[in-house]
Amino acid sequence: MANRGPAYGLSQEVQQKTEKQYDADVEQILIQWITTQYHNHLGWPQPGCENFQNWLKDGTVLCELINGLNPEGQAPVKKIQASTMAFKQMEQISQFLQVAER
Template structure:
């Protein structure tokens, strides 16, 4: 990837707006969760956006994280570090594919360049938060951390009704439909044309 110089004008305003969405408090929670989830082998970065980015940039920490959330067979086999840019970006892409397989929606996903080039680290935080929320919600015993760090996602509340209950429900007029008291069709002109003067 080529290095880009400083941005000016509208490009600068857009990048400043993207950068303002980064949450330092959420960074602390995510770092604490990832280090608990992956053990102390992954280390811990100094506080700050660029240190957070450098910690995750090679994809090894992300690989360890996603592997720790899957019970049984791990989705990512190789987690060793590489100094080659395309290998690091490939590892980030593999993490994103595994996260989608785990259940993170595409709208919650960051792009590889958002992390690798530090274009949108708030999007990285959003993806990791969604992953944490899924881990808390699934409750498979793989989540290591405080359950209050992430929101629990809504779960399906499926109901099974018998045929008799379904038939009885068809005869009930809901209150949303209102009432027909006082309703008439008087004054309606069906089929007649009005005369325009």
Template sequence: MEKTSRLETATGSTLLNVELCGRQSSSFQLESGRQRNLVKSRMAAQGASTMANKGPSYGMSRQVQDKIEQKYDPELEVRLVEWIGTQCGSGVGKPEAGKLGFQAWLKDGCVLCELINTLCKDKPVKKIQSSSMAFKQMEQVSQFLNAAEKYGVVKTDMFQTVDLWEGKDLAAVQRTLMALGSIAVTKDDGFFRGDPSWFFKKAQENRRDFSDDQLKEGKNVIGLQMGSNKGATQSGMTGYGRPRQIMNP
């Protein structure tokens, strides 16, 4: 009987220990899961913040970045801010003076999408929504770029999303907006607002149509590459070595 009771006691203790170990293991796994989620959220937040705030450049990278920053034109910034405010209205507000203020004003893509919508009859960007999420902001900037390309801005005048969002090349952003304004002035379709002298007009196609008779006549014209039958000639000149003939009337 004694051996049986001792065995039951030992078995009960073992089961109790196993149960306690299982509870501790479950609580440890739960705590580990919470810590992993916390680390992931912190890394995501840190990644989102470091996308726009990159570390300093050194050496050749620093020289290249300095050259890019020197292309930024503060006077052009004032002109573009004035045009966008005139084109879109007071609802878009005005940025703080300087490159960082200009970037922060356009970074979320809302002002850019409002701008392209005021220039197009069909309003290509259907939904404009202010958001603090990075991918939403970059998506709206991409929508503006796609709409600007359809409007007529060539690819060589387009900036990349990272040029604006990370502040890599704000001079390229100015170049795109200048090209957009130039096309709006050139189209002269009634949607442009502001002073047309702020932008230059694009070269226009000057197509000429010739009739069949005019084309046939053109084949009889001697090309300048073949020489010319006009201008000074040797008419009336004597050959070399021959005396001049003097004749009395």
């Protein structure tokens, strides 16, 4: 996270444990699978955990993914917008989750 300083003590141990579990090969497999589901091309993120998280953060990639899994013309998420406003990002992620549950 950009807003946080260095971790110490237990926080540092948890952070290191999480970083050890992160698999860059699985990241690349997921990116490839997600992008093959698009009807439109949105590009690939730079390698790395934080870049991958930022790529998914605003919900546009997730909404494009769920639309790509449905037949052409039957996209469940009608309006997809890239936004830096947190409530718009949460709204898009919420739309993705609702469709995924169905």
